[in-house]
Each structure stands twice: as C-alpha cells, then as structure tokens.
Amino acid sequence: MGNIKQNEYFPNYASPPGDTLLEIIEDLGMTQAELADRTGRPKKTINEIIKGKAAITPETALQFERVLGVPAHLWNQREKYYRELLAQQEERERLEKQLAWLKKFPLKEMVKKGWIKSYKDSVDQMCEVLHFFGIASPEQWQATSAAFRQTKAFTVHEGAVAAWLRRGELLAQQLPTEPYKPRLFRATLAQLRALTKEPPKTFVPQLTVKCAASGVAVVFVPELPGARVSGATRWLTPTKALLQLSFRYQTADQVWFSFFHEAGHILLHGKRLVFLETEAQAEQEEKEAEANRFAADLLIPPAQWQTFLTTQDYSSKAAICSFATALDLAPGIVVGRLQHEKLLPFASHNDLKQRLAEGDL
Numbered sequence: 501m502g503n504i505k506q507n508e509y510f511p512n513y514a515s516p517p518g519d520t521l522l523e524i525i526e527d528l529g530m531t532q533a534e535l536a537d538r539t540g541r542p543k544k545t546i547n548e549i550i551k552g553k554a555a556i557t558p559e560t561a562l563q564f565e566r567v568l569g570v571p572a573h574l575w576n577q578r579e580k581y582y583r584e585l586l587a588q589q590e591e592r593e594r595l596e597k598q599l600a601w602l603k604k605f606p607l608k609e610m611v612k613k614g615w616i617k618s619y620k621d622s623v624d625q626m627c628e629v630l631h632f633f634g635i636a637s638p639e640q641w642q643a644t645s646a647a648f649r650q651t652k653a654f655t656v657h658e659g660a661v662a663a664w665l666r667r668g669e670l671l672a673q674q675l676p677t678e679p680y681k682p683r684l685f686r687a688t689l690a691q692l693r694a695l696t697k698e699p700p701k702t703f704v705p706q707l708t709v710k711c712a713a714s715g716v717a718v719v720f721v722p723e724l725p726g727a728r729v730s731g732a733t734r735w736l737t738p739t740k741a742l743l744q745l746s747f748r749y750q751t752a753d754q755v756w757f758s759f760f761h762e763a764g765h766i767l768l769h770g771k772r773l774v775f776l777e778t779e780a781q782a783e784q785e786e787k788e789a790e791a792n793r794f795a796a797d798l799l800i801p802p803a804q805w806q807t808f809l810t811t812q813d814y815s816s817k818a819a820i821c822s823f824a825t826a827l828d829l830a831p832g833i834v835v836g837r838l839q840h841e842k843l844l845p846f847a848s849h850n851d852l853k854q855r856l857a858e859g860d861l
Contacts, residue, residue: 516552517578524568539563555579594637595623601638602626604659606724613722615667633666657726661776664727668744672717672736675708679739680715682767688714689763689798696756696799696830700856707759716741716766718759723748731758731777733765741766752854753836757795764794799833814838817849830854 525535532550536543541560548554556564561575599622607625611618616632619625635641641662688710695703704720711718717736723729723746732744743762747755758777765775769787777788804827812819820838824831832853838844 516550516582517556517575518550518552520578521556521564522550524570528568535567538567552582555583592623595626598638599623599626601641602629605629605663606660606726609724610663613724615663632663657724657728660724660727661729664721664724664729664746665732665744665776668719668721668732668742669736671719671721672740672742672744675712675717675719677712677715677717677740680741682714685711685714685716685763686767689760693799694828696752696833697828699854700752711743715739716743716763718743718745720745720747722746729776730754731762731775733762733775734773735771738771741771747856750856751832751836752830752856753832755856756799756830756833757836760795760798761791764791764798768794796837799829800827800837805837809843815844815848817852820849820852 525532530538532546533543535541536546539546539560541563545554545560549556549560556575556579558572558576561572561579564570564575565572602622602625607616607618607629610616610632616628619628630636630638630641633641692707692710695706698706708718717740719742721744727746728748730746730748732742734742736742743759743766745755745758745762749755749758761777762775765773765787768790769775773787775787775791808814808819808823812823814820814823820834821831824834835844835849835852839846839848
C-alpha cells in the first residue's frame with residue numbers, strides 16, 4: 501500500500517469517489533467485504549459509496565486513510581468536488597427547462613451597454629442574467645419584482661423595466677450617501693435650480709454629490725428599448741432613497757422636471773411605495789399629480805409664474821430669456837412649462853432647450 505501514487509486516483513471529472521475507491525482496493529487485491537471488516541463500516545455502506553449512492557463522511561475518510569494509506573483530506577476533497585459537480589449538473593438541467601425566461605429581456609442592448617457579458621451557451625447566459633439580478637433562479641425574479649409589478653408602468657415591458665431598475669440599484673449601492681435628512685434634501689433642491697443652466701457633464705456629478713449628502717442616491721441610467729421609462733423612486737434602506745433617471749426625452753427641461761418630480765415623491769410620499777414614470781403611468785393619479793405640482797412650483801414659484809403670464813408677452817423669446825435669468829433658471833425650463841400648459845406651440849422656441857444624448861452621461 502505504501503507504493504500507491506495517491507494523486508492518480510483523483511480525476512477532474514464528475515465520477516463518484518467510489519470509482520476511485522474501487523480502483524484502489526482492486527489494485528490491492530482487497531474485496532469490499534474485507535474493506536468493510538478493516539474499517540468497521542457496514543458492507544452495505546461500502547457498496548453504496550462505491551456506487552455513488554452514499555457520501556464519504558469525514559469519519560469514513562479517516563478510516564480509509566488508515567486502511568488504504570490515502571490521506572483523509574484527499575478523500576474529503578474528492579467527495580466535495582464530486583458533490584459540487586453533481587449539483588452543477590442538476591442545476592444546469594433545471595435551468596435548461598427555463599430558458600424561455602431569457603426572452604423577457606433585451607439581452608443584446610444589455611450587453612452593448614456593458615451591463616452583462618455575452619455567452620454563446622444559453623445556460624451560461626442565463627446564469628449571467630441571474631447574477632445581474634442577484635437571484636438564484638427565475639422564480640426568485642418573480643418574487644423580487646413583486647413591488648414593481650403593482651405599478652401600471654411595469655406592464656409596458658417588464659423585462660426591460662426590471663433590467664433598467666436593477667442597473668440603477670447596482671449603481672446606487674456603489675454610491676456612498678449620508679443618512680436621509682428631509683430638511684436638508686428640501687433645502688438642497690432649491691439650490692439645484694441654478695444647475696439647470698449647466699450641461700450634463702457639469703450638472704450630473706454636482707447633482708449626485710449634493711443629493712448624496714442628504715441621503716438620496718441619484719443615478720442616471722440610459723433607457724432600454726421598450727422600457728419607455730423616464731424616472732423611478734424607491735427606498736433601498738430606511739435611510740437611503742434611490743432617485744433614478746434616464747435621458748428618455750432628450751431635452752434638459754424634461755430631465756429636470758423628472759428629477760424634481762421624483763424628488764417630490766421622496767419628500768411627500770411613504771418609504772414603502774415604489775414610483776415608476778413611463779408613458780403608461782396615468783398623470784391623473786393623486787400622488788403623481790402631487791409630484792407634478794411639487795416639481796412645477798419648485799422650478800418656477802407660482803406667484804412669479806402668474807406675474808409672468810399676466811404682465812409679459814410670454815410668447816416672446818426675449819421675455820422668456822429675461823424671466824429665466826431673473827429666476828436663475830435655464831430658459832428651456834420656461835419653454836417646456838409653456839408648452840405643457842398649451843400656452844405655446846410645441847414647435848416654438850425649441851432652440852432654447854438643451855438637447856441631451858446618452859453619450860452625455
């Protein structure tokens with residue numbers, strides 16, 4: 501037994517340790533019954549180990565070491581490796597039956613944006629998507645997205661919306677924030693109006709830093725095809741809110757309104773609620789209307805807005821620019837408000853609006 505080359509009995513494929521055990525005792529001219537007598541294990545147990553029906557326990561591994569001269573740690577490693585491979589094979593077979601789940605997601609776009617890696621093998625691709633969502637199986641995806649499914653917006657394209665939301669969550673997890681302070685956040689919002697005049701390269705990092713100081717993680721995530729989502733708000737922890745935006749409408753006035761709208765949800769509505777803003781979301785809903793009013797009034801105070809409408813030629817580009825300057829606000833914000841309230845045609849003065857693109861993020 502002292503001349504046995506221990507390593508040659510541990511192949512790197514999914515064969516049970518019993519195969520190795522059988523080879524060793526046959527080389528030694530030992531029967532299963534004799535091994536059972538020498539180790540003190542029942543003959544049935546030895547036979548089941550050889551057939552792969554029973555596992556080699558740490559105690560049995562020590563007994564094999566004394567009888568066969570092969571260290572116990574090698575038997576334990578062999579058993580552990582075999583069980584892991586067996587579990588992987590079983591898991592692969594299970595996932596192969598659920599590949600249709602992948603069709604829910606715009607995988608090519610997710611790969612293009614660098615959110616996930618591309619794999620030729622479908623099961624490997626599924627594992628990559630499961631890892632992206634931080635779940636073990638498609639069943640868990642159904643459970644973790646339950647809160648979003650309660651919103652009308654989620655019915656637009658559930659896979660695209662879910663992926664967009666998850667990307668925002670992952671980015672927010674990497675963003676350090678102070679514990680949420682509502683008064684500080686409200687005060688910060690008033691200061692942020694001046695950033696509406698800045699390009700994305702300037703306002704995005706400043707917006708992120710200033711909001712993080714009051715416990716709100718702001719992340720910008722380009723939309724995915726079919727999602728048609730402009731913003732979302734939810735609480736990651738009791739002291740950390742996530743405010744997520746896309747550049748869906750490609751103009752700064754829309755992005756800023758979405759930002760202050762989502763900020764309104766954070767300040768006005770409960771921490772247990774989830775808000776998604778898409779084309780499918782009904783503006784008539786009470787909380788959405790409240791958030792709309794909050795955003796509109798914060799960007800342009802009601803009294804000043806009424807004064808502008810009653811004393812100025814609000815269709816004049818010069819009047820719009822002068823009013824915006826007085827408010828320390830981008831003129832495109834004023835144009836967008838006039839257009840939304842149908843006081844100005846949607847084709848008028850769009851040159852005052854700042855155009856945005858995904859590359860600006």
